[in-house]
Amino acid sequence: MPRPKKHRRIKCCPTAYYFKPRGIPMCELLENILAEDEVEAIYWADFKGFDHETGAQKMQISRPTFGRILKAARNKIADALINGKALRINQDYFKKLAEE
Template sequence: MARPTKFRRVEFFPENNYFVPWGKPKCEIEEIVLKVEELEAMRLKDIEDLNQEECAEKMQVSRQTFQNIIDSARKKIAIALTEGKAISISGGHYTTKLCKFRCLQCGTTYEINYDQDRAICPSCGSEKVMCSKKAGFCKNWCKGNNTNLNT
């Protein structure tokens, strides 16, 4: 029986998560799903220029697991580019130390790094903030599920 998959640490979430070849209607194109951790692996290796060991450490996986993730990502991108397929970035088995918080006082939604930032609303200074679960980013890393929820 295989071990359960370990969560991969991800620090970047793209604003645009769907890409379609120019001039082709979305409804007529096959799509390749690129997992969030696969995009993160390519970002760390190809954009941040980190070596494999540094990438694996940042994602909190072994070097072999990192290599498997990036190999899968590059193959998917190559197939999409050469065969004219759409790329959808979603899903995967990842976690993050960024949490989306919502201020109960003014309604502002913002991201914090729970390791470094305090759970205080940047707009109004209120400490009445809570983790915004519907953002889907907190997974098991969020330490502030109902942080400073003083009524």
């Protein structure tokens, strides 16, 4: 049985949660789902331009964990772009933030 995920510090709150290729009906699309920690890692590394060490500190996780999360997120984004898949951001955590 895998270990339960640790609580991670998430600050980024995206304004859109779904991206799809233009001109392809939703019923024909496969989708990749980005977890909230993957969105946060993309935010710190690619949007803010921080290195892995600083991004890991911002998320309060280890640098190797940050690197693994970032690699998984980039892989999902690249797969969606190259193979014409939809990209969905898991909203559960962000809905809880909005309620608080």
